[in-house]
Amino acid sequence: MNKTFWESKWAKPISAFISIFGFLLIWHIGVNSSSLGELMPGPIDVLSRFVGSFSVNIGQYTILGHALWSLSRVAIAYSVASFAGVICGLAMGRYPKFEAAFRPYFEIIRPIPPIAWIPMAILWFGLGELTKYFLIFLAAFSNVTLNAYTGAISVDPELIGAARMLGASDNQIFRTITIPASVPHIFAGMQISLSSSWATVVAAEMVRSSEGIGWMIVSGMEINNMQQILAGIVAIGLIGYGLATFMRFLERKLLVWNERGA
Amino acid sequence: MNEDISIDSVQKREKSGYIIISLISLVIGIFLWWLFTEGLGTISHKIMPGPIRVFQSFFSKFYVSAPDGATLLQHLGSSLQITLLGYVIGVAIGIPLGIVMAWYPKFDLFARPVFDLLRPIPGIAWIPVMIVLFGIGLLSKGMVVFLSVFVAITINTYTGIQQTKSVHKWVSHTFGASNIYTLFHVAIPTALPMLMTGLRVALGAAWTTIIAAELLASTKGIGFMIQQSRGLFRPDIIIVGMIAIGITGSVLGWLLGLLEKRVLKGRLSKE
Numbered sequence: 001m002n003k004t005f006w007e008s009k010w011a012k013p014i015s016a017f018i019s020i021f022g023f024l025l026i027w028h029i030g031v032n033s034s035s036l037g038e039l040m041p042g043p044i045d046v047l048s049r050f051v052g053s054f055s056v057n058i059g060q061y062t063i064l065g066h067a068l069w070s071l072s073r074v075a076i077a078y079s080v081a082s083f084a085g086v087i088c089g090l091a092m093g094r095y096p097k098f099e100a101a102f103r104p105y106f107e108i109i110r111p112i113p114p115i116a117w118i119p120m121a122i123l124w125f126g127l128g129e130l131t132k133y134f135l136i137f138l139a140a141f142s143n144v145t146l147n148a149y150t151g152a153i154s155v156d157p158e159l160i161g162a163a164r165m166l167g168a169s170d171n172q173i174f175r176t177i178t179i180p181a182s183v184p185h186i187f188a189g190m191q192i193s194l195s196s197s198w199a200t201v202v203a204a205e206m207v208r209s210s211e212g213i214g215w216m217i218v219s220g221m222e223i224n225n226m227q228q229i230l231a232g233i234v235a236i237g238l239i240g241y242g243l244a245t246f247m248r249f250l251e252r253k254l255l256v257w258n259e260r261g262a
Numbered sequence: 263m264n265e266d267i268s269i270d271s272v273q274k275r276e277k278s279g280y281i282i283i284s285l286i287s288l289v290i291g292i293f294l295w296w297l298f299t300e301g302l303g304t305i306s307h308k309i310m311p312g313p314i315r316v317f318q319s320f321f322s323k324f325y326v327s328a329p330d331g332a333t334l335l336q337h338l339g340s341s342l343q344i345t346l347l348g349y350v351i352g353v354a355i356g357i358p359l360g361i362v363m364a365w366y367p368k369f370d371l372f373a374r375p376v377f378d379l380l381r382p383i384p385g386i387a388w389i390p391v392m393i394v395l396f397g398i399g400l401l402s403k404g405m406v407v408f409l410s411v412f413v414a415i416t417i418n419t420y421t422g423i424q425q426t427k428s429v430h431k432w433v434s435h436t437f438g439a440s441n442i443y444t445l446f447h448v449a450i451p452t453a454l455p456m457l458m459t460g461l462r463v464a465l466g467a468a469w470t471t472i473i474a475a476e477l478l479a480s481t482k483g484i485g486f487m488i489q490q491s492r493g494l495f496r497p498d499i500i501i502v503g504m505i506a507i508g509i510t511g512s513v514l515g516w517l518l519g520l521l522e523k524r525v526l527k528g529r530l531s532k533e
Contacts, residue, residue, distance in 0.1 A: 019371075100280035100281070101283050101286075104284050105287075105291065112504050115470055115474045116507045119489055119492035120488075120501070123500070198384065206474075207489075220390060221393055221394055229391055236382075236383055236384070237387075
């Protein structure tokens with residue numbers, strides 16, 4: 001019985017249910033039976049708060065409104081950064097002189113985490129939307145650029161040699177071989193960038209903002225409302241998970257010929 | 263052979279040409295920066311200080327504690343201390359957990375769902391929780407760093423162990439090795455490159471997280487320094503701080519690279 005259970009298709013969902021239920025149960029008991037309960041709400045409180053905040057405003061918006069604010073910031077800045085990053089990375093791969101001129105700046109800026117730009121960005125762009133766009137742009141741009149560049153220079157040299165032997169020009173090789181071959185790399189870069197954009201928007205909103213999921217958890221901290229913080233964290237986790245799943249879905253649909261790590 | 267050498271020397275000449283382009287581009291960039299700030303005074307130093315001012319602030323910050331109450335090295339020391347504390351604990355818990363999860367499928371079935379539940383939450387989001395629970399001292403920041411390190415390390419160790427080829431395990435078992443022996447002599451060596459990647463990713467995450475935590479609520483540390491300088495309109499100190507953050511991050515990564523080379527002697531090339 002034992003062996004067949006572990007190998008059956010039920011093993012996974014049942015153990016997942018038991019483990020998550022156990023986790024929540026330990027949380028619940030820990031909070032209710034010790035002094036931890038004074039600081040920490042239990043799982044039922046957090047979940048009911050999370051569901052309730054869909055209809056009750058926190059600050060100016062419901063939780064859905066805050067999530068949409070954060071997501072719209074990511075959507076705008078992330079698209080611009082991906083577009084610019086792909087062009088920059090491919091151009092670096094195509095024109096070595098451009099790479100030589102651009103690379104030093106890239107290498108200087110890359111090791112600085114986007115979050116460290118927050119004070120400077122506020123000084124330059126004020127407290128408005130532009131600051132957040134700038135920070136998300138920074139978070140997404142370097143990863144996309146680097147991956148597009150890696151994709152462009154790591155094309156199978158035999159393919160290029162064959163094309164050149166058949167009389168293709170440099171431009172033709174770039175258009176018909178280099179770009180398609182670097183798409184999987186670009187996608188990998190865009191996936192990493194999306195999750196770091198999401199973390200960055202939360203951080204930027206935490207430091208200075210009046211709406212968004214990051215604001216929601218930091219205002220919960222200021223009024224000592226742990227339920228609001230934890231409800232916000234649940235939303236951050238769910239959206240982060242949703243974004244990653246969405247990117248994997250897109251990759252599966254668009255890059256059928258090249259599925260990484262399948 | 264001769265041809266090889268000539269191609270090599272051509273490439274070398276091209277390469278040195280590119281280095282000259284890089285240098286020229288950097289010089290032009292710094293000149294433009296100087297021109298618009300200190301040269302023509304187009305941009306106020308309250309918005310963007312010039313290169314000379316930043317350079318001076320960088321060196322004076324080593325012994326001047328104004329305007330934020332500590333010198334650069336004191337701030338850096340405080341940040342590094344918390345980062346390393348959280349990092350070491352995160353590594354010490356994350357590696358064994360990743361190994362056990364990957365090696366014992368029954369344990370994996372129960373541990374993985376809870377882990378997957380917590381994984382998509384960026385470390386930064388835990389900052390408010392930790393501040394409410396532990397205040398703004400060392401403990402809360404250490405916890406936040408720990409969480410972001412722990413997740414990255416566990417995932418990479420787990421993936422590394424799972425990459426062990428079944429054939430290798432079968433061979434080991436066929437020759438009479440126990441499960442534990444196989445783990446230590448087959449699976450863990452297989453996982454080492456992935457594990458080192460995890461250490462590197464986690465270090466970057468730790469360094470980013472500590473900066474965010476200090477920006478938000480702190481009384482010292484490099485993140486605190488740049489946040490204070492913003493309120494005091496001292497962008498030169500902000501830039502000094504950002505440079506220090508970038509250099510420290512690179513140095514830490516470089517040290518880890520040295521360790522990686524020692525640990526992985528020739529293992530990467532075999533793959």
